[in-house]
Each structure stands twice: as C-alpha cells, then as structure tokens.
Amino acid sequence: MPSPLVIGRSAKAKVGAKCSAGCDLTGHEIELLDGTGRVIARGRLGGEVLSGTSGLHWTEMEFVAPSAVGAHTCTATLVHGEARLEFTFIIVPPPECSVTIQILEQRTNTPLPDVDVRFGIYRASSNEHGRANVELPRGNYTVNVWKMGYQLFSTDIIVTGNQTVDVALVKELEPAQPYWM
Numbered sequence: 001m002p003s004p005l006v007i008g009r010s011a012k013a014k015v016g017a018k019c020s021a022g023c024d025l026t027g028h029e030i031e032l033l034d035g036t037g038r039v040i041a042r043g044r045l046g047g048e049v050l051s052g053t054s055g056l057h058w059t060e061m062e063f064v065a066p067s068a069v070g071a072h073t074c075t076a077t078l079v080h081g082e083a084r085l086e087f088t089f090i091i092v093p094p095p096e097c098s099v100t101i102q103i104l105e106q107r108t109n110t111p112l113p114d115v116d117v118r119f120g121i122y123r124a125s126s127n128e129h130g131r132a133n134v135e136l137p138r139g140n141y142t143v144n145v146w147k148m149g150y151q152l153f154s155t156d157i158i159v160t161g162n163q164t165v166d167v168a169l170v171k172e173l174e175p176a177q178p179y180w181m
Contacts (some may be wrong), residue, residue, distance in 0.1 A: 016058030
C-alpha cells in the first residue's frame with residue numbers, strides 16, 4: 001500500500017496470506033479492521049499465487065482513508081489459523097500543489113528513470129522520461145533525489161504552487177583500487 005494516504009480518499013491495499021501447513025487459501029475471506037476494530041474492507045483471497053512467492057494468495061482491498069491526519073494502524077485478519085497482521089500508514093491533508101522533478105544524467109543530459117524522489121514523507125519515482133510528480137501541501141521541504149550508482153542530490157525548496165525542478169544527477173566515481181574482502 002502506498003503511504004502517505006490522503007485524508008478521506010479511496011485507498012487500496014494488497015493483502016495476502018500463506019498457510020504454514022501448505023493449505024490452499026483460495027476463496028478465504030480477509031477482513032481489514034481500523035484502529036477501533038471496525039471492519040473497513042472485506043475481500044477473498046484469489047486462486048492465483050503471487051508471482052515470486054511459494055503459496056502466497058492475495059487480494060486487493062479498497063477502503064476509505066481515515067478522516068484524521070497522522071499515523072494510523074490497521075489489522076488484516078484471516079480466520080484460517082487466526083492469522084493477524086498489523087500495519088501502520090500515515091494520513092496527510094489533501095495536496096495543494098504539484099511539483100514535477102525532471103531528472104537528467106549530468107554528463108549525457110539524458111533522462112533517468114527509476115530515481116527515488118522524497119519530500120519528507122511524500123515520495124515518487126521517475127518514469128521513463130525522467131519525470132517524477134509529487135502532490136503535496138504548501139510548505140518548506142528538503143528534497144532528496146537518489147539512484148544507485150549516482151550521488152545523492154539534496155536541496156531545500158519552498159512549495160507555494162505548482163512548479164518544476166530540474167535535477168542533474170552525477171555518476172559516482174568508481175574507486176581506482178577495487179575493494180577486496
């Protein structure tokens with residue numbers, strides 16, 4: 001599930017389970033409970049096992065994000081084996097602005113995909129065109145832009161409206177002497 005979630009908006013969580021005894025969990029009901037124990041979503045595990053796992057059945061559940069800003073805890077429950085999992089996510093106010101980060105490789109001036117962009121708790125990844133879009137409230141933020149093999153780019157920014165920020169990432173230099181273990 002992505003975090004943060006926007007107050008009162010529809011949200012989705014992918015929830016899964018695997019039985020330690022190897023039982024087929026197809027069709028078993030999962031409930032999603034809010035912090036008070038109230039059911040906020042129900043779903044049934046699908047018959048298809050999640051790719052890359054050995055027996056994890058899953059479903060995507062839709063619910064409405066809580067109506068209070070801050071950290072919230074939900075519990076996913078499955079009757080089979082009395083399974084429970086608590087997870088925490090953050091609720092934020094509705095965004096007021098959109099900031100687009102255009103990320104290029106400094107030496108070649110080509111767009112860089114799959115770059116992590118963070119404005120505090122707000123985050124995104126750049127697409128194949130080197131662009132990442134973050135929706136957030138007005139305010140002061142430290143922006144961190146990072147990709148494996150490149151130097152971290154960090155700067156402070158004041159967000160007062162929609163804007164675009166250009167970032168040129170610098171490749172990390174390979175050490176002259178390789179590391180030996």
